[in-house]
Amino acid sequence: xxxxxxMKEKETMKxxxxxxxxxxxKDQDQSRLSFGRRxxxxxxxxxxxxxxxxxxxxxxxSWAGSEEIQYGGTFKGSVAGSPLTFDPNYYELYEExxxxxLIFNRLVHLEPDMSVHPELAVSWEPNDDASVWTFKLRQxxxxxxxxxxxxxxxxxxxxxxxxxxxxxxxxxxxxxxxxAEVVDKYTVRMLLEGGYADxxxxxxxxxxxxxxxxxxxxxxxxxxxxGPYKFKEFLPGEGxxxxxxxxxxxxxQPHFDEVxxxxxxxxxxxxxxxxxxxxxIRWEIEQxxxxxLSKDPDVMVNRAAGIGYQNLIMDTNxxxxxxxxVIEAIKYxxxxxxxxxxxxxxxxxxxxxxxxSPMNPFFADIPLRQQDHKKAKxxxxxxxxxxxxxxxxxxxxxxxxxxxxxxxxxxxxAPAGIRFNVRVEPADGYWKEIWRKxxxxxxxxxxxxxxxxxxxxxxxxxxxxxxSNWYNPTVDKMIPSAMSETxxxxxxxxxxxxxxxxxxSSGLGIPYFRDYIMAHRSNIRGFPLFATKWLFxxxxxRVKT
Numbered sequence: 134x135x136x137x138x139x140m141k142e143k144e145t146m147k148x149x150x151x152x153x154x155x156x157x158x159k160d161q162d163q164s165r166l167s168f169g170r171r172x173x174x175x176x177x178x179x180x181x182x183x184x185x186x187x188x189x190x191x192x193x194x195s196w197a198g199s200e201e202i203q204y205g206g207t208f209k210g211s212v213a214g215s216p217l218t219f220d221p222n223y224y225e226l227y228e229e230x231x232x233x234x235l236i237f238n239r240l241v242h243l244e245p246d247m248s249v250h251p252e253l254a255v256s257w258e259p260n261d262d263a264s265v266w267t268f269k270l271r272q273x274x275x276x277x278x279x280x281x282x283x284x285x286x287x288x289x290x291x292x293x294x295x296x297x298x299x300x301x302x303x304x305x306x307x308x309x310x311x312x313a314e315v316v317d318k319y320t321v322r323m324l325l326e327g328g329y330a331d332x333x334x335x336x337x338x339x340x341x342x343x344x345x346x347x348x349x350x351x352x353x354x355x356x357x358x359x360g361p362y363k364f365k366e367f368l369p370g371e372g373x374x375x376x377x378x379x380x381x382x383x384x385x386q387p388h389f390d391e392v393x394x395x396x397x398x399x400x401x402x403x404x405x406x407x408x409x410x411x412x413x414i415r416w417e418i419e420q421x422x423x424x425x426l427s428k429d430p431d432v433m434v435n436r437a438a439g440i441g442y443q444n445l446i447m448d449t450n451x452x453x454x455x456x457x458x459v460i461e462a463i464k465y466x467x468x469x470x471x472x473x474x475x476x477x478x479x480x481x482x483x484x485x486x487x488x489x490s491p492m493n494p495f496f497a498d499i500p501l502r503q504q505d506h507k508k509a510k511x512x513x514x515x516x517x518x519x520x521x522x523x524x525x526x527x528x529x530x531x532x533x534x535x536x537x538x539x540x541x542x543x544x545x546x547a548p549a550g551i552r553f554n555v556r557v558e559p560a561d562g563y564w565k566e567i568w569r570k571x572x573x574x575x576x577x578x579x580x581x582x583x584x585x586x587x588x589x590x591x592x593x594x595x596x597x598x599x600x601s602n603w604y605n606p607t608v609d610k611m612i613p614s615a616m617s618e619t620x621x622x623x624x625x626x627x628x629x630x631x632x633x634x635x636x637x638s639s640g641l642g643i644p645y646f647r648d649y650i651m652a653h654r655s656n657i658r659g660f661p662l663f664a665t666k667w668l669f670x671x672x673x674x675r676v677k678t
Contacts, residue, residue, distance in 0.1 A: 200658055200676040208389040208657075209412040210670055211403045212396055213531045214561045215369050219356040220349050221342035222293055223302045225598075226564055227416075227579070227668055230339040231394055234669040235375045236277075237342030237358035240268055240287065241333055245437075245663045247582050249333045253282065253343060253359065263328040268336075270319040274382045276345045277363045284321040288313040289346045291323060300351070303340045305590035305597045309616070327617040331583050339667050361386035361671050370561055372396050388659075388674040398560030400530055407432060407652060413675075414653040414660060416668055419533040420478040426652050437662045439481065439649040440490040440580030443538050445526070445642035446600045451572040453522060454601075457638045462512035464642055466546040468504040472644040476537045480648040487635040488578070488587050489628070490646045492664070495584040497629035499636060509549035521550025527567050527574035531560040534647060535575045542642075569600055576600055579666030580646070585616050588631055592639065601640025608634055 216229040221237065224230060240254040254268040274282040291313035294301045304310070309326035316322050325332065335341065348357035356364050361383055362375035372395040377387040395412060397403035404422045406412045408429055418426065418434070426432050447454040447463070454460055469483035482491060489496050513521060528539040536557060543553035558567050567574055581587045589612050590596040594604040608631050615627035635641065649666050653673070660673045 202385070202388060203656075203675045203677045204388060205390050206675065207391045207393060208414075208670075208673060208675070209393045209395055210414045210416065211406065211412045212372070212394045212416075213398055213403075214564065215371075215396060216367075216373065217565060218351050218353075219364070219367075220351055220353050221303070221340050221344055222290070222299060222349065223351050224340045224342075225302050227666070228394065231416075231668045231670050232364075232373050232375070233342045234339060234360075234671050235362040235392055236356055236360045236364055237344060238274075238360050239337050239339075239341045239343065240270075241337040243334065243337040243667075245661050247334055249337060252337070253287070254336075257333055259330075259332070263330045263332065264325045266323045266325070266332050267316065268321050268323070270321065271382065272319055274359050275380055276359055277357045277378060278345065278347075280345065280347075282343070282359050283318050284315045286343055286346065287321045288315050290343050293349070302597050305593070305595060306338065306340055306586065307335055308585070308589060309613075327613070329585075329616065331585075334583060335586075339669070361388075362392055365391075370396060386671070392670060394670075396561065398530055400533060407654070410654065413657050414651070414673065416651050417533050417666065418650050418652050420480055420650070422652075423478075423650065431655050432652055433655050433657075434650065434652045435660075435662050436480070437649045437664050438492065439647050439666065440492060440582075440664050441578055441649060441666050442484060442488065442580065442643050442646050443532065443534050443575055443577050444488075444600070445538075445542060446569075446574055446576050447640040447642065448572045449601050449603045449640040453516070453518065453524075454572060454640055456516045458512040458516040459518070459522070460638065460640055462509040462516070462549065463546060463551060464502060465505045465509040465512070466549050466551060467502070467542070467642065467644050468545055469501065469644045471545070472538070472541055476534055476541055477645060477647055480650060481645045484643045484645050485632075485636050486639070486641060486643050487632040488580070488591060488641075488643060489584070489632050490580060493584060493587065495625055495628040497625075497632045499629075499633055502636065504545070506549045509546075509551070513550065518550075521552060523552045523554065524573055525556055525571070526553045527556045527558050527571045529558045529560050529563040529567070529575075531563045532577035535577065538644075539575055579649075580664065582665055584628055585612070588612055588628070588635075591641070592631065592635055603639040603641070605634055605638075 212228045212231060214228055216226060216232055218229060221233050238253045240252060242250045242252040253271055255271050256269045257266055259266050270284055276282055291310055293299045294304050294307050295310045295312055309329055311326045312324045314322050345357035348355055361378050361381045363378045365376045366374040372393055375392050377390050381387060400419055403415055407415050423434060427434050447460055449455055464486055473479060473481050473483055485499060485501050526539050528535040539555045543555055546553055568576060590598045592608050593612055594609050611627045611631050615624050618624040649664060653660060656676050656678050657673050658676050661669060
């Protein structure tokens, strides 16, 4: 126990040394860190720091393209599991964001290049240091129950997110919100904990949905929004049904009479359903189905360079992962290139055990950790496991790639004496019964467009999605410092040091960033392909053929 405590203290000291170096007043050597891949928007369609202060954007007449839309009928999309809540304040799953995109609106509308356009807000403007943002709201918008939408609804939502007693799951996703206040009936002011020029992007995220306060609550089964579809029915394990909101404020909407999300926990069954025309869209497909889907003229397969990843979670509060040497030993077992080729069939790029993609302008080009079984064995012996370890690792078909990742990890770790027992769990209960409950399991993230979002929710002591329970006081200092730092070189150094600490000792194993591949029937248009895998099911439409 004393030895493990000493190891953790050593990790903290290492972090403090890094922090001291980053915050020193000496001249910064710009050559010591590489920040290539700056053609960010061209490559990935994700955001660089925005300079949108005070801009007034022209209203959008329609999200549809130039094709003739076939209105009416039912749109069906496959999902892998059921939502756990319908209140966006508690959203964690993609399945929840799908439903939210249909029922609710956000203040702004985002495109895949992270350009920001009016939605419930018609304009926005910051104060001088971007710590206070004022939004002018659209008038004559009605909730599904007929009540008028006003600034009070926006303030209520964001204040509930910021309230520590609300148990919000998205507070770190929407940080640095501190409070929101009503200026007048159609004007709301948002107070941030510090300046943030990218705030308009934050309020356009899929989880930033404005829900009517009277229908809010983690256990709500009748969510009320202003979106183009109204909640109709939830069948656990089967899907969700929404119906057209004929009184919507949005020109050209709704596109369908009804939208259904249908649960297909089995990927082969979902693929067959798409080929048969039983569903219109699969928002994520496995590489092994690309060829068969591409050969069907009635199906279209789309691909985007992605920033999402599947991470091995090792709970640092639980043995043997409370010893950083064990975690590092496991990371030394990984052949990252083999992961990309074997698990992704080349549809991705290697990662270095932190969540910042090479497409992010703040990516730190730290030397890639190479597979070294000898080093792994030495670390295990130092940690008191000379004969190796037996570890249960949990995974599921709930997300494409989880099971192949677990099997590949098992094979790659075996030469070091780490014996992974792969346990495949049922899909529909995975997030409720396995995620963050088992000491070692797989998770799945679509990635985030902004550097603060990429790090803060997953690595800080207050982050709501700190899956491995790894807390480092240096990281807690560096991330907020980086967000408010105006010196770009120092800001990069803060984020680079955070990536180095995460790579070295966090309980997250991230071997790759995966491309986003989805498929839909060829008469479906308008589904935006976000590198983040964000899902906006309100946007697709069917064209006349």
